[in-house]
Amino acid sequence: MTARPANAHQAKLLKLLRDGGPNSRAQLGDEVDLSRSKLAVEVDRLLETGLIVADGLAASRGGRRSHNIRLAPALRFLGVDIGATSIDVAVTNAELEILGHLNQPMDVREGPVAVFEQVLSMAAKLKASGLAEGFDGAGIGVPGPVRFPEGVPVAPPIMPGWDGFPVREALSQELGCPVMVDNDVNLMAMGEMHAGVARSVGDFLCVKIGTGIGCGIVAGGEVHRGVTGSAGDIGHIQAVPDGRPCACGNRGCLEAHFSGAALARDAVEAVEQGRSEELAARLAANGTLTAADVAVAAAAGDATALDLIREGGNRTGQVIAGLVSFFNPGLVVIGGGVTGLGHTLLAAIRTQVYRQSLPLATGNLPIVLGELGPTAGVIGAARLISDHLFSPA
DSSP: OOOOOSSHHHHHHHHHHHHHOSEEHHHHHHHSSOOHHHHHHHHHHHHHHTSEEEEEEOOOSSSSOOEEEEEOTTOOEEEEEEOSSEEEEEEEOTTOOEEEEEEEEOOGGGOHHHHHHHHHHHHHHHIIIIIOSSOSEEEEEESSOEETTTTEEOSOTTOTTOTTOOHHHHHHHHHTSOEEEEEHHHHHHHHHHHHSTTTTOSSEEEEEESSSEEEEEEETTEEOOOSSSOTTOGGGSBSSTTOSBOTTSOBSBHHHHSSHHHHHHHHHHHHHTTOOHHHHHHHHHHSSOOHHHHHHHHHTTOHHHHHHHHHHHHHHHHHHHHHHHHHOOSOEEEESGGGGGHHHHHHHHHHHHHHHSOHHHHTTOOEEEOSSTTHHHHHHHHHHHHHHHTSOO
């Protein structure tokens, strides 16, 4: 893809076709503030670029039938979601429908070179399967703060060796296409906004609870990243005064007391204190415990596992309650690997938010689990790069 929209009208038309699928000229005219003749000029210019193609005749609205147009079916975007312990890579078409998706375990602490070797290998597999001849653009999510304009991670607490690494520049050279980089929770929020539970919501919070904890902030349909890209780093809000030491160097951070890693540590401690036969059996069988083991034990009715989940949900809910009072969102979405803990976690979070935030902020506030699971991040990554490419150069 070499062409870009020439102006804001063309950009809006491209995004309408991305988000709504093929449409008629007449219906697009209802969506944009253009006369029929000006709309025809802009559509014809987009047709010349190859970004859109004719797609048959539309249903009659009375009089002469309008022509349908759609985004070029050959356009391909690569979505990459790098988590703390795994990588998801997907190929999408221009409407951000996933055509192929791979997942591989990978420890982000192995560093950017090893991680990107894995990413490129996965992208090559998807390309070799016939899904794409090449990529028109790629979106990348990483589990740490990102200086957004440059696409560079900045002092990420759980990503040793990544500080200042030129992710966008390095991957753009390797993939041969434009690349955009963002924090992984921002991409989860964008994915849920495009195709998930937040489709019709302009102002919401998307909280990702995994190895760490972050929050995507969407205001007026746009991700709010802050001045330097660190907005939403709620895992490092103090939840327990003078509490446990955190990887960031402070004490008592929410992430130090409730996250995938913290939950696993608390589960091992419970076994050592003889408080859970169910967790003890899983530790003996597997040699380690994870948040998933706590979820299984809770589902089996283990009281200690249920208590660990409720305690973590209460602490997370206390932090989210403050965010709700401050931001007044229309929706709170809970996602990430720890959401395998399900409705026990959700109930604890809801209880704290509804108890602590003002009734005006919570009177009609849904707090729900995300719909898209591990595909939210890769859809959000594809949305990120398409937003960039479907904007005037």
